Amino acid sequence: MFKSVLAVTAFLVAAPVLAQDAPAAFNGPFVGIQGGWQQDRQTLKTLDGAFTGSATNKNDGFAYGGQIGYDFGLSPTTVFGVEVALTGRTGNGDLENGADSVELSQGRTISATGRLGYLVDPLSLLYVRGGYSNAQYRIDDGFTQVSENRDGYTVGAGYERMFTPNVSGRVEYNYSDFGSDDLPFVAASLGVTDAELKYRRHAVTAGLNFRF
Numbered sequence: 001m002f003k004s005v006l007a008v009t010a011f012l013v014a015a016p017v018l019a020q021d022a023p024a025a026f027n028g029p030f031v032g033i034q035g036g037w038q039q040d041r042q043t044l045k046t047l048d049g050a051f052t053g054s055a056t057n058k059n060d061g062f063a064y065g066g067q068i069g070y071d072f073g074l075s076p077t078t079v080f081g082v083e084v085a086l087t088g089r090t091g092n093g094d095l096e097n098g099a100d101s102v103e104l105s106q107g108r109t110i111s112a113t114g115r116l117g118y119l120v121d122p123l124s125l126l127y128v129r130g131g132y133s134n135a136q137y138r139i140d141d142g143f144t145q146v147s148e149n150r151d152g153y154t155v156g157a158g159y160e161r162m163f164t165p166n167v168s169g170r171v172e173y174n175y176s177d178f179g180s181d182d183l184p185f186v187a188a189s190l191g192v193t194d195a196e197l198k199y200r201r202h203a204v205t206a207g208l209n210f211r212f
Contacts, residue, residue, distance in 0.1 A: 026079045032066060081127075170208075
């Protein structure tokens with residue numbers, strides 16, 4: 001995770017050299033804030049002999065945080081950017097398995113992504129985004145509580161519009177995948193042979209960027 005963040009930071013320092021032909025509206029460093037809807041989806045699959053079971057938790061919450069990045073132009077109509085973001089969210093949820101349940105909660109998320117955009121007009125940018133993400137989760141089955149940081153990836157798309165020469169607003173959708181995990185302590189508490197938990201995420205956020 002730290003190698004990815006350091007690589008993006010180094011790029012932010014070097015980017016001014018590459019930005020000679022950048023469009024005036026999306027050129028240079030920025031910092032910003034963001035917030036919106038986030039749904040974390042965890043699917044618990046269990047195996048008990050020849051019998052399998054599945055339970056899915058769809059936990060909605062409010063996502064909030066901030067970002068820092070740099071934009072530069074590949075051509076008069078094409079923008080490439082890099083960004084590091086730190087977000088949190090509200091709420092938690094339960095996975096029900098018969099009379100038993102497992103409580104799930106989400107902590108902070110750190111992401112380091114790149115984006116490629118097309119200027120539909122001098123002040124409006126359509127873009128796609130992708131890169132690395134690391135999310136914090138906590139699992140509590142009533143007997144054991146485990147916290148872990150999970151590496152994954154995020155992809156998405158968005159639209160950004162300049163409001164003034166130094167302020168822009170954006171709306172974007174992101175999908176994140178944080179893999180799956182074998183949880184023997186959950187299997188033991190549920191009385192099954194194996195338990196596997198998969199982590200997915202959907203988010204729609206709006207943000208403001210302040211450019212300088």
